[in-house]
Amino acid sequence: MGDQAKLSAGETVTNFPVLKGSVGPDVIDIRKLYGQTGMFTFDPGFTSTGSCESALTYIDGEEGILLHRGYPIGQLAEQSSFMEVSYLLLNGELPGKGELDEFSSTITRHTMVHEQLLQFYRGFRRDAHPMAVMCGVVGALSAFYHDSTDIADPEHRKISSHRLIAKMPTLAAAAYKYSIGQPFLYPDNSLSYTGNFLRMTFGVPAEEYELHPAVEQAMDRIFILHADHEQNASTSTVRLAGSSGANPFACVAAGIACLWGPAHGGANEAALNMLREIGTPDKIPHFIERAKDKNDPFRLMGFGHRVYKNYDPRATVMQKTVREVFDALKVTNPVFETALRLEELALNDEYFIEKKLFPNVDFYSGIILSAIGFPTTMFTVLFALARTVGWVAQWNEMISDPAQKIGRPRQLYTGPVKRDYTPIGKR
Secondary structure (H helix, E strand, O other), rough: OOOEEEEEEEEEEEEEEEEEOOOOEEEEEOOOOHHHHOOOOHHHHOOOOOOOOOOEEEEEEEOOEEEEEEEEEEHHHHOHHHHHHHHHHOOOOOOHHHHHHHHHHHHHHHHOHHHHHHHHHOOOOOOOOOHHHHHHHHHHHOOOOOOOOOOEEEEEEEEHHHHHHHHHHHHHHHHHHHHHHOOOOOOEEEEEHHHHHHHHHHOOOOOOOOOOOOHHHHOOOOOOOOOOOOOOOOHHHHHHHHHHOOHHHHHHHHHHHOHHHHHHHOOHHHHHHHHHHHHHHHHHHHHHHHOOOOOOOOOOOOOOOOOOOOHHHHHHHHHHHHHHHHHOOOOOOOOHHHHHHHHHHHHHHHHHHHOOOOHHHHHHHHHHHHHHHHOOOHHHHHHHHHHHHHHHHHHHHHOOOOOOOOOOOOOOOOOOOOOOOOOOOHH
């Protein structure tokens, strides 16, 4: 018998097992709560509820820690590559050179999409939001790849996982190309995963695309930093959709739909819009005063985090990357100067320090993506591209978990009690 938690409700006292993870808070196992007490717990937003057991990602918000399979995000972003992190998340361990080469080669061989799928894009208006397009085309993948949708078969799961990771850059680049009226570019197998995506996005058939190493590295880092983030809203959506036995393409399309919400995937766009609203460094004090005023609706976006009550560990890497990209591209932009000045003020202002409002990953990623040339409508698409790896790894873990059941949250019913139907003539 391990530790027990006692719940006393009225006259009844019930014991529940306490489960321990390898690190992090213990959890009270309430799976038998309803059977033993006839009651549910009430936890809107599930912020105090563990929905699954996972060995993928660990976050300690108080300490500002993010680990993938035990490795700190800072080390991975500085020293690893997105392909290596993808392998790590999917397989549990870092690959040897031969394993990484084979994995990268497999992903590269899966980057082309069915030619008919590209015709889907022409059914959308040119001004359609790229995320609307992505919801449609990713969901449609299941109509093209029937040979990898048997979720009970580990080999099928592996193939569909590789396909999703490989095809997402091709679909994302095509969404951008369609919105600006340029032809789609096919993948180039001689390039890296990230380099290939940049070429498909910004290259044109008329001339050779020059890949900028600093931009490629920055983009790869952004992908690593967004690869997985534990049981957030979109990941939980993928798991919930997958718990019914839905195919992985449909599950990831559901994750994309959830990510589209401004409270989840739209934070870097909001942060960039705020910097543009401030405009120039000299106006920062005025906007900081507005942010401190409770009666003013203006909010500083890109500061603080729902989980991280300390410095966002992903932001530390981005801080350095911002400078590298702007130096390499020789960008002179008041928005960039405003961002750096605002960052400096925020890190030294008592109000920010007291409330732990530190710049987060969204504060930096929006500035970098804008400098590289992405419009704000593409920001969430890039988030979805990177997070696909996490979604796929989480989905695989869930399908392999013997304790996994179809998701079925309960409710506190507050509607009318039973009443009899009245015919329309008597109402």
